[in-house]
Amino acid sequence: MKKYKNDEFFNIIDKIISNEEFSKTKEIDHHGITRYNHCLRVAYYSFLITKFLHLDYKKVTEAALLHDFFIDEVEDKNFYGRLTKHSKYALVNASKYFDLNDMQKDIILTHMFPVTFTPPKYIESWIVDLVDDIAAIYEKFYSVRLEMRAAFTFLLLLFINYIRVI
Numbered sequence: 001m002k003k004y005k006n007d008e009f010f011n012i013i014d015k016i017i018s019n020e021e022f023s024k025t026k027e028i029d030h031h032g033i034t035r036y037n038h039c040l041r042v043a044y045y046s047f048l049i050t051k052f053l054h055l056d057y058k059k060v061t062e063a064a065l066l067h068d069f070f071i072d073e074v075e076d077k078n079f080y081g082r083l084t085k086h087s088k089y090a091l092v093n094a095s096k097y098f099d100l101n102d103m104q105k106d107i108i109l110t111h112m113f114p115v116t117f118t119p120p121k122y123i124e125s126w127i128v129d130l131v132d133d134i135a136a137i138y139e140k141f142y143s144v145r146l147e148m149r150a151a152f153t154f155l156l157l158l159f160i161n162y163i164r165v166i
Contacts, residue, residue, distance in 0.1 A: 009047050012061045013040075019097055024071050032139050039065050041139075045131045050124060056103065060124045063104035066094040067111045067132060087112050 016022055017040075025036040043065035050057035070089040091108045094100060100108075103121075107128045110120040120126045 006044075006047070009044060009061065012047070012058050013043060013065050016062060016065050016098065021071065021093075021097060022066075022069060025069065028071070035068055038135060038139060039068050041135045042067060042128065042132050045135070046128050049127055049131065053127075055124055055127075059101060059104055060107065060128065062098070063094075063100070063107035063124075064128045064131070066090065066098065066100075066104075067108050067128060069094045069108075087116065 023036075025039065026034050028035040043061050046064035047057055047061040050060040068086065068090055070086060070093050087109050091100075091105060094108055095105075103124055106121045107125045110116065110118055110125050111129050111132050113119050113129055120129055
């Protein structure tokens with residue numbers, strides 16, 4: 001959290017990150033990191049962009065933080081089913097704990113466009129959708145890179161050990 005150096009950002013998200021249920025996202029793997037860290041990244045960059053564009057950055061930041069706020073995995077074991085249904089679970093869960101306006105509901109519900117077929121209604125929703133896509137790609141690439149580095153190190157050690165045996 002040290003990399004997100006902005007007091008205003010933390011003032012906006014404080015009531016959400018202090019929520020006991022939301023804190024459970026710290027324990028869930030998501031794109032090679034925790035769901036909490038993924039949501040934090042999406043919220044932070046959405047905050048920066050929408051503030052720069054003079055949009056309702058406070059509401060956007062809250063919704064971006066809540067876009068993947070579900071604790072239990074979607075019960076559908078089909079990968080596509082999980083992709084398309086999790087935004088509905090996140091909206092239901094976020095609505096239990098926080099008052100959301102229509103734009104925030106749209107941000108959460110449509111953050112998986114075009115995987116889901118409902119396009120965002122608001123420019124703010126489009127921004128969060130794009131930030132989420134870029135963050136997910138970055139996070140997945142980073143985690144795969146770490147896995148490849150570990151695999152390469154393991155193979156290198158095997159090779160060195162094999163050469164010593166010969």
